[in-house]
Amino acid sequence: MSQILWLGPQDSFPNPQLVDDPDPSVPGLIAVSEQIYPGQLLQAYQLGIFPWYSDKQPVLWWSPDPRMVLKPKDFKCSESLRKNIRQYCQDAHSELLVDSDFGAVIRACATSSRKDQDGTWITHEIMDAYTTIHEQGHAHSIALAENGELIGGLYCVAIGGMVFGESMFSRKPNASKMALAALSAWCIQNEVAMIDCQQETTHLRSLGAAPISRAVFLQQLQISLNDFNIQKPWNFDKNILTHWL
Structure with missing residues (x-):
């Protein structure tokens, strides 16, 4: 060994x-x-x-082997989530913020309590490192806001044609799911085949993610890095959520 x-x-x-x-x-x-x-x-x-x-x-x-991934088209949008999306899109006081305040989103993820894992793994060093690559255009945040207050969101990394999901937070029911729904819809529009979810959790499986072997994941990663490049900058609003309606 x-x-x-x-x-x-x-x-x-x-x-x-x-x-x-x-x-x-x-x-x-x-x-x-x-x-x-x-x-x-x-x-x-x-x-x-x-x-x-x-x-x-x-x-x-x-x-890890296996690797948890979400194919954007396989995202499971439940009826209750569709109802939340419909209400959110109709609410004049709600908005979807993309790369608006990356620091606020990653701090919210760091302090969010969660059932499947301890949020404390997002250390100050992690926050600094991801903020640096955000400033370089490689890390992104998607956040939902109501009356100017963040209620949920996520941050991720995008390199070539691959998106790597990192962490989510939710201060209202289904808010983080709506952020993932927005990311999945954007990936479908931009022909991104796979969102890396890293580790398997019950929550991710309930949203449509599934494990694949490390060998298959790495093969898809190389294809995505070599043959495709996501358009920059990221720029979309809450209307992207209507994909699921």
Whole structure:
């Protein structure tokens, strides 16, 4: 059994296509670093690797097998969610904000309590790193607002033709689901075949996500990176939600 690679500032990630899990007791963990070094986050995503760790831990880098993904056309829009969408679209005091306040969205995700996982993994270092790539045009936020107050949303990463979902928050029932519905509709319009959801949860499965093998995921990732590039900037409003009506 090989050791998990400890990365320095200039080190490259191991290619998940070419290595097995170094330690079967922590499947999917392929590298560790002291911090997130400049440029490291984008390099990781291009290889299908993402950071996930807690405060006072080193940075843990993952490429799980299987990988949870959502094909946008498979998003499950329930009747109750359609009702929420219809009401939201008709409400003159509601709006969908895209890349309007990335910092507010990621902070809301960091402090949101959730059933399937602990929100504390979004550390200050994580917030700083994703804000940096947002400023470079690679990370995006989608938020729902009522009377100027955020009620739900998500942030994600987009490179080439691939969208990587990161985290959601909800302050009203179904608000985060509507944000994901908006992202899914936008992906359908822009011919994005897959949204990476990383880890399997009951909540994501209920919305249409399903696991695929790491090999299939990495193959699709390379196709998306090589053959397609999402249009920039991201610019859409709540009318995109009518796709599901």
